[in-house]
Amino acid sequence: MPKTTCPRCGAEVDAAVALRNPVAPTPKVGDLGVCLRCEGPMEVQADGTLKAIDLHTVADDPFRLLVIAILSIRARKREGWTP
Ligand SMILES: [Zn+2]
Numbered sequence: 099m100p101k102t103t104c105p106r107c108g109a110e111v112d113a114a115v116a117l118r119n120p121v122a123p124t125p126k127v128g129d130l131g132v133c134l135r136c137e138g139p140m141e142v143q144a145d146g147t148l149k150a151i152d153l154h155t156v157a158d159d160p161f162r163l164l165v166i167a168i169l170s171i172r173a174r175k176r177e178g179w180t181p
Contacts, residue, residue, distance in 0.1 A: 102118050107136035108180075117167055130160050132167040133138040134181035139164050 100114040116123050125131070129142045132152070135139060139156070140148040152162060171181075 102147050104133040104136060104138065105148050105167045106138035108132060109133055111148060117163065117170065124165060126165040130156065130164060132164060132171060134171055137168050137171055139168075 099112065099114055101110060103109065103138045104111055111133070114123050114125050123129075125140055127141045127144050130139065131142070131148075132139055139151050141151050144148050153161065156164060175181075
């Protein structure tokens with residue numbers, strides 16, 4: 099994915115990972131994700147940048163996946179992993 103920054107914390111974002119797929123996905127417009135550093139939810143825009151989104155405005159299914167992603171990131175951080 100093209101290099102961009104997290105709209106919340108400014109962390110450099112240049113790759114994506116999927117929760118249940120070992121192959122790195124190619125983000126598409128409208129895809130949702132979570133910043134590894136600040137755990138903020140975001141959405142891929144047409145120009146390749148990321149827009150911060152409010153987790154509470156997301157539909158139920160993507161909401162569950164985003165929460166799972168946030169909890170997974172937190173668990174890895176508790177184990178000592180740093181993004
Ligand atoms: Zn961030």
